[in-house]
Amino acid sequence: MIHVVGGGLAGSEAAYQIAQAGYDVTIHEMRPYVMTGVHRTDKMAELVCSNSLKSVDLKNASGLLKKELRDLGSFVLDVAYRHAIPGGKALVVDRESFSDEITSILKSHPRIKIVREEITKIPDNDIWIIATGPATSDRLYEWILSTFGGGAYFFDAVAPVIDANTIDMSKIFFGNRYDDGKDYINCPMNKEEYLRFHEALVKAEVLPVEEFDKKLLFSRCQPIEEIAKSGVDAMRYGPLRPVGLGNFYAVVQLRRDNYAGTLFNIVGFQTRLKWPEQDRVFRMIPGLENAKIVRYGVMHANVYIEPYRLTDEFFRAKGRNIFFAGQITGVEGYVESIATGLYVGRNVVRMIEGRELEKFPINTMIGALIDYVTKTPKLQPMYANFGILRRNS
Numbered sequence: 001m002i003h004v005v006g007g008g009l010a011g012s013e014a015a016y017q018i019a020q021a022g023y024d025v026t027i028h029e030m031r032p033y034v035m036t037g038v039h040r041t042d043k044m045a046e047l048v049c050s051n052s053l054k055s056v057d058l059k060n061a062s063g064l065l066k067k068e069l070r071d072l073g074s075f076v077l078d079v080a081y082r083h084a085i086p087g088g089k090a091l092v093v094d095r096e097s098f099s100d101e102i103t104s105i106l107k108s109h110p111r112i113k114i115v116r117e118e119i120t121k122i123p124d125n126d127i128w129i130i131a132t133g134p135a136t137s138d139r140l141y142e143w144i145l146s147t148f149g150g151g152a153y154f155f156d157a158v159a160p161v162i163d164a165n166t167i168d169m170s171k172i173f174f175g176n177r178y179d180d181g182k183d184y185i186n187c188p189m190n191k192e193e194y195l196r197f198h199e200a201l202v203k204a205e206v207l208p209v210e211e212f213d214k215k216l217l218f219s220r221c222q223p224i225e226e227i228a229k230s231g232v233d234a235m236r237y238g239p240l241r242p243v244g245l246g247n248f249y250a251v252v253q254l255r256r257d258n259y260a261g262t263l264f265n266i267v268g269f270q271t272r273l274k275w276p277e278q279d280r281v282f283r284m285i286p287g288l289e290n291a292k293i294v295r296y297g298v299m300h301a302n303v304y305i306e307p308y309r310l311t312d313e314f315f316r317a318k319g320r321n322i323f324f325a326g327q328i329t330g331v332e333g334y335v336e337s338i339a340t341g342l343y344v345g346r347n348v349v350r351m352i353e354g355r356e357l358e359k360f361p362i363n364t365m366i367g368a369l370i371d372y373v374t375k376t377p378k379l380q381p382m383y384a385n386f387g388i389l390r391r392n393s
């Protein structure tokens, strides 16, 4: 029997690959009985923060990874493309309908059973895939640590989502950064507005997060207030850069969060500001003076294991029939998590069938990513980028 712990992006992909190959698989998902600090629903493959799966451009590493995954028959990406909403060169999805379809396909699959329960330890029998993600429940993570040793974590944050009806459309314009599209809402700021906003942001009250001060932040997902604290112009060269949008001092961009265009998230505004402070400070952005935040930004510790010490190159725990997939392996990002789910799902099938396990070439994005996270001691979470791509030697 095959078990997948966690019905997130990686678990959904792995389970589907196994079921489609003709094997019975049980997904153990703890939501809604035990919720994580970042999920809001009981749906499979919930997108916990941004609804963007990043670029589809083949000159972009994430675009290349998506192309490879589509060629390999990724189920989750296939559904994502069916639920795409306008997002310029990015694959942006309606998060609700996307997760609804994944849930419904998995639920109705004759070879998949979904059991709603928290798994706190892995039995010795059967084949198990641990795909419990960055918010793995404490009890299971403790079991992993006590069984295998090692492990690490870093902090990650979620950006707020705004009710579009509460945006003052007279102060904003629609436009994409590098093309003629009109997918994003842009809130331009003059110098005075920017400096006032910057000052309020750096002085705003933040929620205390245990061990946050160790600065275990992932550099690509810095909270906006941390970027602001690093220098008065840092935001203008980061998420508020006006380049490609016009001759402005700074621009805050909002990305569509659903098909209907009734919800927008503030791009790059991951935060650990206290909720009343989010209302107060983000309403200083032109056009957002009366904005209603329907989902506040939050901060969360992401846990991951060290595959270099704990697993082989197939994410299989040394000496056990336990595999790891998703962000818990030390990859970072939605598409990267889907990629490891696909990799592990396919290899579990091969293992059952007595076939040699499959590695992807290191001159592919998926192969380079897996090679990097399985072979790097003292791993820091890694996402698809051309820096890790290698030529075959």
Ligand SMILES: Cc1cc2nc3c(=O)[nH]c(=O)nc-3n(C[C@H](O)[C@H](O)[C@H](O)COP(=O)(O)OP(=O)(O)OC[C@H]3O[C@@H](n4cnc5c(N)ncnc54)[C@H](O)[C@@H]3O)c2cc1C
Pocket: 005, 006, 007, 008, 009, 010, 011, 028, 029, 030, 031, 036, 038, 039, 045, 046, 047, 048, 049, 050, 051, 052, 053, 117, 118, 119, 120, 131, 132, 133, 134, 135, 136, 137, 140, 156, 157, 158, 298, 299, 300, 301, 302, 325, 326, 327, 328, 332, 333, 334, 335, 337, 338
């Ligand atoms: C705060 C935050 C913001 C992020 N923002 C982005 C972003 O904007 N863009 C991006 O590309 N990536 C982002 N990420 C990374 C993204 O979450 C992950 O890359 C992706 O969701 C991980 O997929 P996964 O399948 O590994 O885990 P998940 O999608 O989290 O799925 C894991 C599942 O396991 C379940 N589970 C946990 N423990 C147990 C247990 N013991 N028993 C049973 N079930 C269990 C959980 O309920 C969950 O459903 C963010 C992560 C965090 C934490």
